[in-house]
Amino acid sequence: MADHSAENNRLALKVVFYGPALSGKTTNLMQLHSLLNPQRKGELMVLETRDDRTLFFDMLPIGLKGDSGLDLRLKLYTVPGQVQHDSTRKAVLSRADAVVFVADSQTSQQDNNANAFGNLEENLEKVGLDIDTLPMAVQFNKRDLPGVVGDTELQQRWANTPWAPLQMASALNGKGVIETFRVLLDRLYTEVDREFALQSVHGIDRDTFIRQLSAASEESCA
Amino acid sequence: MRNFEDDPTLEDLLTRDQLQRLNRTLSALCQAPVEIGINRKPTSVALEFNLETVGWLSGGSSDQERLAAADLVSFLMMFVAKYRLAANLHHDTTEASYAELQKQNEALKASEARYRILSDQLQEKVEEQVAVIKQAQMDLYESARLRSVGQLAAGVAHEINNPIGFISSNLKVAGEYVNDLRAQLPQTEQNRELLDDFADLIGESSDGTRRIASIVSDLKTFSSIDQADYTQCDVNELLSSAVHLLQTEYGSDLEIIEKPVELPTISGHPSRLSQTFYNLLDNAAQAVRERRQEPGAESRAGRILVKTSVDNDVIQVVIQDNGCGIAENIREQVFDAFFTSRPVGAGTGLGLTVARDTVRAHRGTIQIDSREGTGTRVTLFLPVG
Numbered sequence: 146m147a148d149h150s151a152e153n154n155r156l157a158l159k160v161v162f163y164g165p166a167l168s169g170k171t172t173n174l175m176q177l178h179s180l181l182n183p184q185r186k187g188e189l190m191v192l193e194t195r196d197d198r199t200l201f202f203d204m205l206p207i208g209l210k211g212d213s214g215l216d217l218r219l220k221l222y223t224v225p226g227q228v229q230h231d232s233t234r235k236a237v238l239s240r241a242d243a244v245v246f247v248a249d250s251q252t253s254q255q256d257n258n259a260n261a262f263g264n265l266e267e268n269l270e271k272v273g274l275d276i277d278t279l280p281m282a283v284q285f286n287k288r289d290l291p292g293v294v295g296d297t298e299l300q301q302r303w304a305n306t307p308w309a310p311l312q313m314a315s316a317l318n319g320k321g322v323i324e325t326f327r328v329l330l331d332r333l334y335t336e337v338d339r340e341f342a343l344q345s346v347h348g349i350d351r352d353t354f355i356r357q358l359s360a361a362s363e364e365s366c367a
Numbered sequence: 368m369r370n371f372e373d374d375p376t377l378e379d380l381l382t383r384d385q386l387q388r389l390n391r392t393l394s395a396l397c398q399a400p401v402e403i404g405i406n407r408k409p410t411s412v413a414l415e416f417n418l419e420t421v422g423w424l425s426g427g428s429s430d431q432e433r434l435a436a437a438d439l440v441s442f443l444m445m446f447v448a449k450y451r452l453a454a455n456l457h458h459d460t461t462e463a464s465y466a467e468l469q470k471q472n473e474a475l476k477a478s479e480a481r482y483r484i485l486s487d488q489l490q491e492k493v494e495e496q497v498a499v500i501k502q503a504q505m506d507l508y509e510s511a512r513l514r515s516v517g518q519l520a521a522g523v524a525h526e527i528n529n530p531i532g533f534i535s536s537n538l539k540v541a542g543e544y545v546n547d548l549r550a551q552l553p554q555t556e557q558n559r560e561l562l563d564d565f566a567d568l569i570g571e572s573s574d575g576t577r578r579i580a581s582i583v584s585d586l587k588t589f590s591s592i593d594q595a596d597y598t599q600c601d602v603n604e605l606l607s608s609a610v611h612l613l614q615t616e617y618g619s620d621l622e623i624i625e626k627p628v629e630l631p632t633i634s635g636h637p638s639r640l641s642q643t644f645y646n647l648l649d650n651a652a653q654a655v656r657e658r659r660q661e662p663g664a665e666s667r668a669g670r671i672l673v674k675t676s677v678d679n680d681v682i683q684v685v686i687q688d689n690g691c692g693i694a695e696n697i698r699e700q701v702f703d704a705f706f707t708s709r710p711v712g713a714g715t716g717l718g719l720t721v722a723r724d725t726v727r728a729h730r731g732t733i734q735i736d737s738r739e740g741t742g743t744r745v746t747l748f749l750p751v752g
């Protein structure tokens with residue numbers, strides 16, 4: 146849940162990168178850390194890993210200031226994808242304001258994707274969140290690899306879900322990462338604006354919200 | 368409750384001792400003393416963690432020194448925070464998992480209790496069904512037995528009644544013929560003796576046929592061919608039929624003493640009651656016979672006492688013998704269906720069980736008192752009305 150403190154004029158939002166093990170969640174976050182140049186950007190915290198696999202979570206805080214002086218923070222988290230870390234996944238997922246689901250495009254990983262998505266639905270319910278109203282973007286990562294499920298086939302499969310169109314990415318090469326993040330910000334803005342009147346009270350419109358938070362290093366920051 | 372992800376304060380990250388040590392080391396590195404605190408001072412620099420200002424660093428000799436020191440502190444706090452975050456998360460998830468486990472444990476216990484009740488009930492149900500089946504089996508057996516006894520009795524009564532009828536009427540006519548002959552034959556000593564003898568023979572034969580007719584009538588009562596269902600029963604009458612039948616079977620060796628008192632009738636199943644009385648009398652007769660076969664007991668007279676009484680609207684029927692008695696070790700089992708202490712073939716072993724069931728069907732009870740070597744007393748209590 147968005148953490149709003151009127152007293153400090155602060156709003157903290159939580160975005161969670163979810164998905165099967167080794168799908169590239171941490172890679173997404175690392176790329177965002179190096180590619181993004183938002184108004185404010187904190188340190189990327191990579192907590193314990195074993196053989197490159199997340200044991201707790203990774204976290205990257207970013208933020209912007211609104212005309213009203215609103216101090217808006219976004220904390221981006223990744224969960225550990227391995228099946229056995231379910232309670233950690235659940236703890237990190239709780240109070241999320243938005244989710245990026247990172248799927249692995251490889252044909253061999255389709256079952257893992259489905260299981261992880263099922264697990265996401267289950268855990269959202271357990272922490273009291275509703276998958277139908279939670280802003281979410283779905284990314285199919287590792288498009289650079291051979292033997293991935295075809296683009297059109299995937300888009301067709303997901304066409305009738307609230308998450309179409311899917312985002313295609315190659316996080317390792319920094320491709321599609323910012324695009325995915327922007328799609329998420331767009332969906333997140335709708336919800337946050339409805340609840341906290343970002344535009345009317347704080348002077349943050351949709352475009353500013355997305356641009357300020359996802360400005361790429363080489364793009365100029367407005 | 369704070370969540371693992373809540374932004375930590377300076378206090379959360381560093382203890383007072385750690386903070387002092389940090390102040391000392393930084394002061395040693397800088398040209399002027401350095402101090403970290405939560406209050407902003409004119410020349411202080413912000414200590415940032417996760418975009419959050421957690422404290423202020425003041426002192427030092429220059430901005431450059433302060434910025435470098437603040438950067439170092441932030442760098443250190445990063446690692447402290449990582450450790451703290453991981454520890455908090457670990458704590459949170461452990462607690463959540465433990466709570467979950469406890470919930471599952473409770474659920475498991477509840478379902479185990481449910482299954483235990485179910486399984487107990489199952490056991491009870493099975494036992495109930497077994498009892499029902501046993502009872503049905505016994506009823507079937509008993510009714511088949513009763514039916515065959517009834518049919519036999521009906522057949523015998525039918526077959527005997529007719530010949531007895533014409534034998535007795537023939538004997539009567541024959542008696543008259545003897546009288547006719549007496550008038551017509553010459554009055555010699557020899558003839559008179561012959562005719563007297565003849566008349567005696569016919570008289571004894573008539574007695575015999577009367578006795579046969581009475582046995583047939585007892586048999587009819589006993590098997591109650593005429594009444595299949597509950598009717599008003601005269602217990603004394605049923606008892607005495609059974610006694611007569613038994614006497615016929617065992618002969619005059621066996622003394623049966625009947626001591627009836629006048630009884631109200633009870634609603635009952637006459638053939639089942641008769642059968643029960645007969646079975647009990649038969650048991651008594653066999654016990655007596657067994658006793659007499661024991662060495663040194665030949666001279667002892669076998670005796671069965673059959674007594675009725677009524678007390679508080681309950682009829683008591685006592686059948687008491689001075690036979691061998693029931694050994695203590697088997698007394699508990701005497702009501703078990705198919706239990707028999709007799710040699711195989713001598714009885715079905717259903718006698719006492721059937722007796723108990725019959726008495727129960729008449730809302731009564733049965734009581735057995737026995738002493739090995741002395742005798743047995745069976746008392747039936749049958750409520751009136």
Ligand SMILES: Nc1nc2c(ncn2[C@@H]2O[C@H](COP(=O)(O)OP(=O)(O)OP(=O)(O)O)[C@@H](O)[C@H]2O)c(=O)[nH]1
Nearest residue numbers: 166167168169170171172198199226287315316317
């Ligand atoms: N070829 C290719 N490899 C990728 C891509 N994205 C990530 N990887 C690799 O996949 C492996 C796993 O990536 P991570 O980002 O650690 O995966 P994760 O989802 O964080 O895994 P867990 O922490 O175990 O849940 C690493 O070796 C990455 O280099 C991609 O787009 N293409």
Ligand SMILES: [Mg+2]
Nearest residue numbers: 170171198199
């Ligand atoms: Mg990871």
